Amino acid sequence: MNAEIISVGDELLIGQVINTNQAYIAEKLNAVGIFVDRMTTVGDNEPEILRAFESAFSSHDAVVVTGGLGPTHDDITRSAVCKFFQTNLVHDPEALRNVKELFERRKLAVTKLNEDQALVPRGCTVMQNSLGTAPGHFFEKDKKFFIVMPGVPSEMKGMMEGFVLPYFEKNPTGVVIRHRTLKTTGIAESHLAEQIGDVKSILDDDSGTTLAFLPSPMGVKLRITVRGKKLSAVEERIHNVEAKLRARAQKYLYAADDEELEHVVGRILTERKLTIAVAESCTGGLIADRLTDVPGSSNYFERAMITYSNDSKMAELSVPASFLEKFGAVSREVAEAMAFGIRTKSNTDIGLSTTGIAGPTGGSDEKPVGLVWIGYSDRHETIALRFNFLNDRRRVKERTAQAALELVRRKLIKIT
Amino acid sequence: MNAEIISVGDELLIGQVINTNQAYIAEKLNAVGIFVDRMTTVGDNEPEILRAFESAFSSHDAVVVTGGLGPTHDDITRSAVCKFFQTNLVHDPEALRNVKELFERRKLAVTKLNEDQALVPRGCTVMQNSLGTAPGHFFEKDKKFFIVMPGVPSEMKGMMEGFVLPYFEKNPTGVVIRHRTLKTTGIAESHLAEQIGDVKSILDDDSGTTLAFLPSPMGVKLRITVRGKKLSAVEERIHNVEAKLRARAQKYLYAADDEELEHVVGRILTERKLTIAVAESCTGGLIADRLTDVPGSSNYFERAMITYSNDSKMAELSVPASFLEKFGAVSREVAEAMAFGIRTKSNTDIGLSTTGIAGPTGGSDEKPVGLVWIGYSDRHETIALRFNFLNDRRRVKERTAQAALELVRRKLIKIT
Numbered sequence: 001m002n003a004e005i006i007s008v009g010d011e012l013l014i015g016q017v018i019n020t021n022q023a024y025i026a027e028k029l030n031a032v033g034i035f036v037d038r039m040t041t042v043g044d045n046e047p048e049i050l051r052a053f054e055s056a057f058s059s060h061d062a063v064v065v066t067g068g069l070g071p072t073h074d075d076i077t078r079s080a081v082c083k084f085f086q087t088n089l090v091h092d093p094e095a096l097r098n099v100k101e102l103f104e105r106r107k108l109a110v111t112k113l114n115e116d117q118a119l120v121p122r123g124c125t126v127m128q129n130s131l132g133t134a135p136g137h138f139f140e141k142d143k144k145f146f147i148v149m150p151g152v153p154s155e156m157k158g159m160m161e162g163f164v165l166p167y168f169e170k171n172p173t174g175v176v177i178r179h180r181t182l183k184t185t186g187i188a189e190s191h192l193a194e195q196i197g198d199v200k201s202i203l204d205d206d207s208g209t210t211l212a213f214l215p216s217p218m219g220v221k222l223r224i225t226v227r228g229k230k231l232s233a234v235e236e237r238i239h240n241v242e243a244k245l246r247a248r249a250q251k252y253l254y255a256a257d258d259e260e261l262e263h264v265v266g267r268i269l270t271e272r273k274l275t276i277a278v279a280e281s282c283t284g285g286l287i288a289d290r291l292t293d294v295p296g297s298s299n300y301f302e303r304a305m306i307t308y309s310n311d312s313k314m315a316e317l318s319v320p321a322s323f324l325e326k327f328g329a330v331s332r333e334v335a336e337a338m339a340f341g342i343r344t345k346s347n348t349d350i351g352l353s354t355t356g357i358a359g360p361t362g363g364s365d366e367k368p369v370g371l372v373w374i375g376y377s378d379r380h381e382t383i384a385l386r387f388n389f390l391n392d393r394r395r396v397k398e399r400t401a402q403a404a405l406e407l408v409r410r411k412l413i414k415i416t
Numbered sequence: 417m418n419a420e421i422i423s424v425g426d427e428l429l430i431g432q433v434i435n436t437n438q439a440y441i442a443e444k445l446n447a448v449g450i451f452v453d454r455m456t457t458v459g460d461n462e463p464e465i466l467r468a469f470e471s472a473f474s475s476h477d478a479v480v481v482t483g484g485l486g487p488t489h490d491d492i493t494r495s496a497v498c499k500f501f502q503t504n505l506v507h508d509p510e511a512l513r514n515v516k517e518l519f520e521r522r523k524l525a526v527t528k529l530n531e532d533q534a535l536v537p538r539g540c541t542v543m544q545n546s547l548g549t550a551p552g553h554f555f556e557k558d559k560k561f562f563i564v565m566p567g568v569p570s571e572m573k574g575m576m577e578g579f580v581l582p583y584f585e586k587n588p589t590g591v592v593i594r595h596r597t598l599k600t601t602g603i604a605e606s607h608l609a610e611q612i613g614d615v616k617s618i619l620d621d622d623s624g625t626t627l628a629f630l631p632s633p634m635g636v637k638l639r640i641t642v643r644g645k646k647l648s649a650v651e652e653r654i655h656n657v658e659a660k661l662r663a664r665a666q667k668y669l670y671a672a673d674d675e676e677l678e679h680v681v682g683r684i685l686t687e688r689k690l691t692i693a694v695a696e697s698c699t700g701g702l703i704a705d706r707l708t709d710v711p712g713s714s715n716y717f718e719r720a721m722i723t724y725s726n727d728s729k730m731a732e733l734s735v736p737a738s739f740l741e742k743f744g745a746v747s748r749e750v751a752e753a754m755a756f757g758i759r760t761k762s763n764t765d766i767g768l769s770t771t772g773i774a775g776p777t778g779g780s781d782e783k784p785v786g787l788v789w790i791g792y793s794d795r796h797e798t799i800a801l802r803f804n805f806l807n808d809r810r811r812v813k814e815r816t817a818q819a820a821l822e823l824v825r826r827k828l829i830k831i832t
Binding site for chain 1: 430435458610628707714721725776
């Protein structure tokens with residue numbers, strides 16, 4: 001089964017918003033055996049929308065449309081859908097209930113514009129929107145599908161997960177496509193490629209199997225893709241390729257698929273009943289932010305200090321004034337003192353610290369922008385590692401946070 | 417002049433890579449008066465590529481193609497371009513020099529595959545690639561343009577900035593397009609629409625001017641777009657529409673274009689020589705992370721405490737144990753005590769705090785997931801505001817951080 005994704009919205013055409021919906025939808029449709037072979041973006045313009053609908057629906061088994069379902073004058077997808085299917089709008093009582101409930105919970109009055117959000121094209125199955133006011137439309141016609149969802153990513157994802165994907169799981173398409181992503185960090189793409197060696201010997205020359213290297217600032221991802229007819233055979237192939245990759249690069253593989261480094265670290269801390277506290281300077285709270293993104297993190301994350309000023313480093317973490325004077329705030333000695341200070345003060349098993357020059361100013365020849373020290377302290381040792389990140393301010397923060405969490409992971413599982 | 421962007425690559429169709437090229441190209445073309453009204457993505461498949469070329473070139477003044485110019489078997493854009501223009505490949509000596517130089521610098525041997533990268537379609541102007549081996553192709557035919565660039569973002573950007581944009585600056589299209597985005601927060605889209613009222617009266621029924629409402633979890637953006645022939649007239653229209661919007665919704669407008677709330681808050685704090693410290697519970701460091709994303713934030717951001725545990729709230733912020741017992745950690749009293757505690761401890765002008773139930777667990781009937789108290793303290797007052805965010809964990813953190821920074825902004829400029 002092939003599909004085209006159509007995104008509607010002027011904000012996409014002027015480059016104001018990067019389209020993340022298309023990649024998400026394509027990946028999820030792949031998982032239920034639907035292959036996207038075309039993606040189109042058009043503006044809030046009825047003739048253009050209708051032209052895209054006609055072209056897509058005439059050449060594809062499924063069309064997935066997002067965007068333009070909101071309450072204001074520039075949201076015209078719903079009326080275009082009505083024209084396309086030569087139907088009209090009807091009130092959906094459940095959608096209206098949903099709108100009213102949402103506004104009640106927010107303690108806001110429901111306006112006429114809001115109530116109109118409960119109008120849907122006659123003849124579709126209504127996909128309710130648990131995160132917003134615009135319902136989605138699911139048309140099935142002559143074994144073909146026409147699916148319309150809001151452009152707000154969270155609302156679209158809610159409908160994909162709550163309705164579209166379950167539908168195709170119950171009504172399988174006969175083809176199975178599976179992806180598996182293994183995540184590495186702390187190794188360059190070319191070095192990882194050398195470590196892994198001959199890709200053909202890993203894929204067994206199977207044309208339905210591919211391996212892709214995907215570099216990013218957080219590390220290089222390895223993506224295995226397998227297409228086939230039987231789920232069990234496809235999953236077995238994924239499993240075999242993964243095993244070969246693990247045999248060659250296990251040390252660098254910290255997680256798979258959607259799992260992030262903070263989940264892995266959190267899982268190990270939970271299993272071992274260990275606690276952590278963080279003292280951040282250059283990362284400015286990003287490590288704490290990532291650690292607390294994990295549900296249940298309050299079980300192991302005790303506290304963090306964002307000690308930006310020298311005063312706060314001394315007062316909160318007992319960093320000796322002499323260290324700051326002699327070695328400077330960005331130094332091995334201060335990183336170690338911060339990690340030790342936060343651990344002992346918070347009475348946790350692990351203390352983690354960062355101090356560096358995020359830029360764009362504040363660098364010198366001796367200590368350039370991007371110089372970072374990451375400190376780690378547990379009952380047995382207190383150490384610090386030096387990094388040089390050649391990036392802009394945000395990127396330095398991101399790469400430092402990633403390297404700090406990876407340091408904790410490696411210490412926990414005794415990789416050095 | 418209108419344009420279509422065509423992206424070529426299987427990696428885009430399976431959702432492996434998010435397409436950031438389209439947004440970049442669209443924004444840059446807008447700036448030289450070229451309006452993108454359609455974006456298309458197709459796979460590494462010749463019939464699909466040719467179909468997209470034909471459809472785009474027949475209905476647009478300019479077509480911009482990226483991707484599929486690499487050296488391996490799945491890169492077929494170049495041969496499709498030759499078929500489309502019924503031409504053949506010729507060697508470009510400068511491109512060959514570039515390939516050889518690149519490999520010399522990397523101390524690698526040049527293979528036949530690499531040398532073939534210097535083959536270009538006869539009849540195009542060659543755009544050299546300073547960052548990679550694949551040259552770009554620039555066709556001008558009957559006042560129409562067909563531009564082909566690599567898919568690697570840095571290489572594509574190099575060609576846009578080095579060749580495409582300078583070309584259209586030297587050969588102006590006669591049209592000027594300008595955008596202006598005004599950002600609001602703390603008001604629902606429908607309420608903002610009511611506040612603003614009749615859109616037509618704001619736009620003066622000018623067909624070259626549009627106003628879009630763009631909702632996001634951080635707030636609703638208002639985007640003004642003006643197309644015209646003279647830059648001065650276009651800018652004046654933008655200015656007039658902006659003034660009318662400001663007259664109707666000034667209170668909610670916190671920034672324009674690329675400026676974020678943390679920049680606005682940082683600018684006001686800097687101007688007034690004020691300092692801030694933050695005590696975060698449910699936001700887990702996100703407010704500190706945002707504040708420290710701003711270069712120079714060390715001038716006003718003194719420290720933050722991420723006090724996740726009750727112990728840390730008492731020890732670090734002097735929150736009375738009796739408050740935690742009697743009112744619970746998520747309460748007005750604790751939010752106020754946290755804001756007051758961090759301000760007095762850090763000796764800053766402002767103290768800001770958050771405490772809430774980020775979820776997915778930990779909620780109750782009385783205190784559901786998404787309940788948040790935000791505390792604010794300065795020399796004159798200590799207050800807390802209650803919010804209910806109906807979202808997932810990350811979204812609750814994001815919306816809380818945004819509402820907290822907005823509270824500071826409003827207090828600083830005396831909006832209540």
